[in-house]
Amino acid sequence: MPVGPTNVPQPGRTDPSLIRNFCIIAHIDHGKSTLADRMLQITGVVDDRSMRAQYLDRMDIERERGITIKSQAVRLPFQPALDSPGGLLSDEPTTYILNMIDTPGHVDFTYEVSRSLEACEGAVLLVDAAQGIEAQTLANLYLALNADLHIVPVLNKIDLPGAMPDKYAAELAHIIGCKPEDVLRVSAKTGEGVEALLSEIVAQIEPPKGVKDAPPRALIFDSVYDTYRGVVTYVRVVDGELKHRDRIKMMSTGAVHEMLEVGVISPEPMKAPFIGVGEVGYLITGVKDVRQSRVGDTVTSQVHGSEEPLGGYKHPQPMVYSGLFPIDGDDYPTLRDALDRLQLNDAALQYEPETSGALGFGFRCGFLGLLHMEIVRERLEREFDLDLISTAPNVVYRVVMDGADPDAPTAMVTNPSEFPNGKIAEIYEPVVRATILSPSDYIGVIMELCQTKRGNLQGMEYLSEDRVELRYTLPLAEIVFDFFDQLKSKTKGYASLDYEPTGEQAADLVKVDILLHGEAVDAFSAIVHRDNAYSYGVALAGKLKELIPRQQFEVPIQAAIGSRVIARESIRAIRKDVLAKCYGGDITRKRKLLEKQKEGKKRMKMVGRVEVPQEAFIAALKTGESPGDKAKK
Numbered sequence: 001m002p003v004g005p006t007n008v009p010q011p012g013r014t015d016p017s018l019i020r021n022f023c024i025i026a027h028i029d030h031g032k033s034t035l036a037d038r039m040l041q042i043t044g045v046v047d048d049r050s051m052r053a054q055y056l057d058r059m060d061i062e063r064e065r066g067i068t069i070k071s072q073a074v075r076l077p078f079q080p081a082l083d084s085p086g087g088l089l090s091d092e093p094t095t096y097i098l099n100m101i102d103t104p105g106h107v108d109f110t111y112e113v114s115r116s117l118e119a120c121e122g123a124v125l126l127v128d129a130a131q132g133i134e135a136q137t138l139a140n141l142y143l144a145l146n147a148d149l150h151i152v153p154v155l156n157k158i159d160l161p162g163a164m165p166d167k168y169a170a171e172l173a174h175i176i177g178c179k180p181e182d183v184l185r186v187s188a189k190t191g192e193g194v195e196a197l198l199s200e201i202v203a204q205i206e207p208p209k210g211v212k213d214a215p216p217r218a219l220i221f222d223s224v225y226d227t228y229r230g231v232v233t234y235v236r237v238v239d240g241e242l243k244h245r246d247r248i249k250m251m252s253t254g255a256v257h258e259m260l261e262v263g264v265i266s267p268e269p270m271k272a273p274f275i276g277v278g279e280v281g282y283l284i285t286g287v288k289d290v291r292q293s294r295v296g297d298t299v300t301s302q303v304h305g306s307e308e309p310l311g312g313y314k315h316p317q318p319m320v321y322s323g324l325f326p327i328d329g330d331d332y333p334t335l336r337d338a339l340d341r342l343q344l345n346d347a348a349l350q351y352e353p354e355t356s357g358a359l360g361f362g363f364r365c366g367f368l369g370l371l372h373m374e375i376v377r378e379r380l381e382r383e384f385d386l387d388l389i390s391t392a393p394n395v396v397y398r399v400v401m402d403g404a405d406p407d408a409p410t411a412m413v414t415n416p417s418e419f420p421n422g423k424i425a426e427i428y429e430p431v432v433r434a435t436i437l438s439p440s441d442y443i444g445v446i447m448e449l450c451q452t453k454r455g456n457l458q459g460m461e462y463l464s465e466d467r468v469e470l471r472y473t474l475p476l477a478e479i480v481f482d483f484f485d486q487l488k489s490k491t492k493g494y495a496s497l498d499y500e501p502t503g504e505q506a507a508d509l510v511k512v513d514i515l516l517h518g519e520a521v522d523a524f525s526a527i528v529h530r531d532n533a534y535s536y537g538v539a540l541a542g543k544l545k546e547l548i549p550r551q552q553f554e555v556p557i558q559a560a561i562g563s564r565v566i567a568r569e570s571i572r573a574i575r576k577d578v579l580a581k582c583y584g585g586d587i588t589r590k591r592k593l594l595e596k597q598k599e600g601k602k603r604m605k606m607v608g609r610v611e612v613p614q615e616a617f618i619a620a621l622k623t624g625e626s627p628g629d630k631a632k633k
């Protein structure tokens with residue numbers, strides 16, 4: 001049993017040499033939350049009685065305390081055993097303060113992840129000993145290395161019968177450039193090896209450096225909106241001190257706030273008079289909008305503040321756009337309020353009103369990526385009880401018109417229906433650098449898939465004899481459609497994917513319109529590569545033919561590029577007489593049938609003269625399965 005910590009340093013009075021700031025990075029499901037649970041238990045900040053699985057993913061405490069503590073920046077006092085690597089650092093029992101900082105963990109939030117990594121000096125790289133390295137393991141590792149973090153490689157789940165720790169220790173050692181015996185082995189489930197890991201964290205990770213007497217500078221690595229307290233901002237102090245009642249300034253905006261509360265989380269929020277060099281804690285200023293307190297920004301004091309922010313601050317730029325429309329037009333005001341509320345909580349969400357001829361009033365929303373889009377949509381539907389139609393996601397195109405002034409800003413197209421009509425000189429599309437990890441048996445099918453998605457192979461490396469890493473550049477637009485689903489199905493679920501934006505490229509793109517009875521339906525317009533335009537047009541026209549019921553007149557469905565029709569289907573005419581089979585005099589029955597028909601019509605949208613059922617929009621715009629499982633926190 002670990003010795004209970006003695007002389008626990010208090011917040012604000014902790015000698016920086018006794019602080020270790022670290023994060024845990026891992027592929028999804030490799031056991032990050034479970035390991036965090038064990039650390040809470042072993043360090044005694046949560047006693048065995050109150051312990052429950054995924055302690056930090058809690059909600060009820062948040063409500064009780066009226067403060068959001070979901071962000072996982074926990075202060076763990078830990079006293080390493082004297083004969084362990086951490087204990088050997090000093091002659092007498094010493095209590096260290098370990099700050100475990102959570103990272104958002106997904107590529108959509110790469111910028112935020114990289115900023116939160118900068119709040120740490122080291123990272124525990126956790127890998128499932130039965131699965132080995134996956135795409136997010138690598139992506140997170142590269143981010144951590146870029147942030148100059150010391151990496152502590154750890155294999156988890158060694159209790160599993162299928163664990164192959166020797167094989168994966170070699171794999172990990174190979175990519176990090178350490179010795180296989182340096183890879184620690186733990187079971188987050190049973191707790192085996194976790195105390196030794198904590199001791200290694202103390203021994204291997206550098207204490208924070210900072211200047212105590214300098215003007216204060218703290219890096220915001222997370223900020224969350226809390227209904228009761230407003231925005232709770234999580235910071236890592238680099239220089240100086242942040243004190244209760246200080247007036248603080250956000251360096252990117254110059255906004256000044258009074259600090260109503262400052263403290264640390266251990267694992268409940270603990271108020272403190274101040275927090276100092278190297279410490280990790282929270283600030284409450286009473287602001288109600290997270291956009292005033294953005295991840296990556298630097299906090300300083302209003303008077304005698306610092307002039308130099310920590311690293312350049314970058315506004316998150318949406319990568320993917322989609323239209324969101326309420327199925328019931330009456331829900332439009334609810335949707336607007338819901339987006340307003342959600343934005344308090346999600347600094348990266350952008351939206352503006354959009355009117356679609358087919359779908360009515362809605363919003364054009366910008367997201368950081370597909371996962372972000374899915375989360376927002378799910379939250380809107382779940383938390384605000386809305387039924388929504390979302391149009392197919394598209395990326396941002398930069399369009400240069402023929403003869404345009406070379407110095408004039410070029411048009412950024414975020415909505416296919418805004419695609420300019422005139423003569424276009426060049427269109428640029430965003431490109432990503434994708435990393436695919438897979439058993440080597442599937443190299444062939446993966447290459448084939450990437451080829452059809454206009455990918456360029458950048459490199460390939462064997463991580464072990466049967467596991468390979470493929471690096472591609474791919475247009476983001478191709479990934480946005482169904483790349484991940486296809487990759488999973490072609491590799492029987494074994495491949496994992498990660499990607500990050502890496503600039504733009506010129507491409508031969510065209511806008512394909514879908515016309516119903518001669519009228520273009522804006523919700524179905526898409527910008528696609530010229531080579532894929534024909535198949536897109538044929539597929540969508542065919543799908544709509546199935547989905548739209550027959551009308552009293554023939555309805556042609558056409559796919560067109562400009563005025564050139566590239567695909568055509570038609571729905572034959574019919575008059576649906578609901579009374580046809582109703583002989584005789586029962587007038588009430590007839591009325592009932594007519595009422596029912598009217599009901600059905602209410603759920604139809606009129607597109608020109610054509611009645612289109614809501615379901616047709618939903619089904620036609622469905623973009624397949626989610627990229628969800630490569631994601632989450």
Ligand SMILES: Nc1nc2c(ncn2[C@@H]2O[C@H](COP(=O)(O)OP(=O)(O)OP(=O)(O)O)[C@@H](O)[C@H]2O)c(=O)[nH]1
Nearest residue numbers: 028029030031032033034156157160187188189633
């Ligand atoms: N047998 C065994 N199972 C483990 C161990 N650690 C975690 N698990 C299980 O692995 C699954 C995923 O663990 P989590 O801790 O939720 O993983 P995570 O990385 O936090 O996952 P996300 O939060 O979803 O990203 C859970 O079912 C855990 O019970 C371990 O050491 N041994």
